[in-house]
Amino acid sequence: MKVRSKAIRSGAWYEALTRTERAIVDLTTKCVETVKSPTLAKAITKILNKIVKTLEKTFVEKAEEIGNGLAISVSSIATKWGHKSAPHWKNDKRFIRFLGITILNT
Numbered sequence: 627m628k629v630r631s632k633a634i635r636s637g638a639w640y641e642a643l644t645r646t647e648r649a650i651v652d653l654t655t656k657c658v659e660t661v662k663s664p665t666l667a668k669a670i671t672k673i674l675n676k677i678v679k680t681l682e683k684t685f686v687e688k689a690e691e692i693g694n695g696l697a698i699s700v701s702s703i704a705t706k707w708g709h710k711s712a713p714h715w716k717n718d719k720r721f722i723r724f725l726g727i728t729i730l731n732t
Contacts, residue, residue, distance in 0.1 A: 630655070643676060
């Protein structure tokens with residue numbers, strides 16, 4: 627299964643799927659040649675869609691997702707310290723991307 631290998635290499639396998647979902651895919655690929663059960667087919671399709679969706683996320687989208695939470699935290703702390711422009715940091719896309727890219731590159 628090429629999708630599984632690609633997902634493992636990129637980290638999407640662990641990021642997007644629960645332990646149960648990973649087990650379903652692993653057992654299905656090891657034990658079944660052709661999926662005949664409609665219920666199992668639906669489950670596998672749903673799991674594969676989650677993997678594909680995660681693989682399709684761009685680097686910038688991941689950076690924004692990670693950076694958003696960090697920007698809120700940093701903005702809150704800096705505001706408490708009395709920095710006047712800090713409340714605006716949590717909405718600054720460039721700052722959010724900067725924080726996310728910094729974390730992704732470490």
